[in-house]
Amino acid sequence: MFSPVGLIRGNTTNVYFPGRKTWTKKGQELEAGKNGLIESLKLLEGELGDKPYFEGDKLGYVDVALIPFYSWFHGYETFGNFSIEAECPKLIAWCKRCMQNESVSKSLADPQEVYVFLMELRKKLGLE
Numbered sequence: 001m002f003s004p005v006g007l008i009r010g011n012t013t014n015v016y017f018p019g020r021k022t023w024t025k026k027g028q029e030l031e032a033g034k035n036g037l038i039e040s041l042k043l044l045e046g047e048l049g050d051k052p053y054f055e056g057d058k059l060g061y062v063d064v065a066l067i068p069f070y071s072w073f074h075g076y077e078t079f080g081n082f083s084i085e086a087e088c089p090k091l092i093a094w095c096k097r098c099m100q101n102e103s104v105s106k107s108l109a110d111p112q113e114v115y116v117f118l119m120e121l122r123k124k125l126g127l128e
Contacts, residue, residue, distance in 0.1 A: 019072060021034075022037065074111035
């Protein structure tokens with residue numbers, strides 16, 4: 001049975017930590033981060049299936065909890081040199097569908113601003 005709370009608990013961690021590796025690590029650790037992130041996103045994509053939203057036809061709890069990661073995808077992809085859309089097209093379609101909701105689009109950080117923030121953070125951490 002689908003458990004929204006279980007999905008979020010397991011996958012926010014499984015998205016955050018591997019995603020962080022895409023902009024803080026190099027070499028094998030970077031590859032491990034990319035692979036872990038894609039694996040988690042594919043799991044989410046599988047749970048989404050062909051539904052417009054995780055809980056069906058309407059934006060729900062799981063959608064609201066997970067959509068903030070979309071703002072970080074551009075940074076993950078740029079620093080990690082990969083495409084989430086190429087690996088998880090249904091998940092990106094879901095992200096774009098969520099962003100059509102004005103409450104969602106007005107609440108999330110601009111992906112380009114997150115990328116600039118990550119560049120600055122990398123400099124402060126001595127990664128640049």
